[in-house]
Amino acid sequence: KLAELPGVEVPYGADRPCKHEFVVSFRPLERSKGVRTLHVAKRLLDHGLHAPTIYFPPIVPEAFMVEPTETYEVEELDRFVRAVEATVAEAEQEPDRVLNAPYNTAVRRVDEARASRPRTMALSWRMLKAREAEGSNQHL
Structure with missing residues (x-):
């Protein structure tokens, strides 16, 4: 589902199933709107989600590694996808909102x-x- 979002690309193995983790790149979003992976991760904090590993592996520009464990239910994974979808849509419409996140944390930035x-x-x-x-x- 993440690979279908505008501003997101799958750098490797898009045609193969993944095992327990996968990496997407927000490089297209960074090029078009100036919103980097770090900004997307910070905005996810406002959705009550822990930001996943970013900028790893280093060979993938603007890498965003998602590693769902076996304990997550499908509903929780869907909530994560909806939060990323909302963040990407927000970056397309109102990039400054994402660039200055988080807003709902004890410490802003x-x-x-x-x-x-x-x-x-x-x-x-x-x-x-x-x-x-x-x-x-x-x-x-």
Whole structure:
């Protein structure tokens, strides 16, 4: 169903059944509307869904890997597909809405560049407390 959406392509094995995971690419959507896989994944959070693995495998541009487990019922998979369909339709009609997602989460948007710097990370509760004690936590 995802392969039939505008802005989505199946880079490999579109004519073969998949086993337990599959990869689609949002490259056409990125080229036409500027909406990247990251934006689609962030928008899925607003639908109450955990975003799947993105940008893996690295040989697929704008990769979006879906790995449904055996425990999901068909209704839950259909809900996931409907959320992706709604997000793609929204990206086609109103790209800025998707580009600025998420809206319904406790934290709107994390500064990913800042969060990935070791200086701003506390790898444990003990490390955080030590930084607080020495007064060097103003950057956290």
